[in-house]
Amino acid sequence: MKRKIFLYFIILFFCSNCHRQLKEFSETEFLMDTVCEVKIETANSYLAEKALKEVFSKVEEIDKKFGFSKESEIEKINSLAGIMPYKPSKECFELIKESIRISQKTKGAFDITVGVLSELWGFENFSKKEDFKLPNPKKLTSCLSLVGYDKILIDEKEKSVFLKKKGMRINLGGIAKGYAIKKAKEILEQYGFEKFLINFGGDIYVKNKTKNPWRIAIQHPRDRNKFLTILELYTTSCATSGDYERFFMINNRRYHHIFNPKSGYPKEGVVSVTILCDDPVVADALATGIFVLGEKEGIELAEELKISCIIVSEKHNKLYIHTTKDLKNKNFDL
DSSP states (O other), X not given: OHHHHHHHHHHHHHHHHHHHTOEEXXXXXXXXXXXXXXXXXXXXXXXXXHHHHHHXXXXXXXXXXXXXXXXXXXXXXXXTTTTOOXXXXXXXXXXXXXXXXXXXXXXXXXXXXXXXXXXXHTOTTGGGOOOOXXXXXXXXXXXXXXXXXXXXXXXXXXXXXXXXXXXXXXXXXXXXXXXXXXXXXXXXXXXXXXXXXXXXXXXXXXXXXSSSOEEEEEXXXXXXXXXXXXXXXXXXXXXXXXXXXXXXXETTEEEESOBOTTTSSBOOSEEEEEXXXXXXXXXXXXHHHHHHHOXXXXXXXXXXHTOEEEEEEEETTEEEEEEOGGGTXXXXXX
């Protein structure tokens, strides 16, 4: 009996000691025109460092494929707009197809063809810009004829993409971070990590099989020193789109990067949207799409898709909260 108790004590001590050896390993890099951070909690430093290296290598690869450089696949598609189809990589082809699917689901509120608007307003490569000005109204009207996801032709047999009109530009900025997070998540899961956090410019994926959840603070859209709320999450994605990160002010008016594809102007009335769902790609795109839809249609769509949603709207400088039913009892600090 004493021997059994002694062995039991050794096992408990060993397990407790292993638990104390768990450490947090993290890395931060600037990719995809934003700050990308990954945190892993594990006792194996070798695997953590190897995984972090693999994750950021993959994100860099995605950035090159979907970014703004002349060598990116997106720029190759754009350069051939109105001329001929382009056969991109399988992952680029599939992501464009997913973008169109979400465009259909949001009735065009999410639309990757707003790339021409992003360029006109000066939001492409935003971190490198210093001077901003309002676009010429005639140019803006002309650009609107180049906007519309229905002008993207997908050839399933040839696996090619064709933009119908010359001058069209697609921009995967509203979905590419979610895709990068999905790929990073898959890599970390292949290594067997049970607790990690991926944060790419406010788009987040967390995994946690322990009893203690990740505590994720949602930024207050008008006060950088405050949080709107804190979410306790285990395994899910959390994506937020807001008018407070990429914007410029002219005559005390805010102009941001989330455009209404129908008007060509930044969407007004909504200041922040947070989406919670399993798929980081869907979360990223819907945060933008629901932002453009607005609070009423946005919440209706979220309920239909059975995802959690927080919308902050603004009227006469006053903020209002709108949520899906599952978050009605959540406390918010406005």
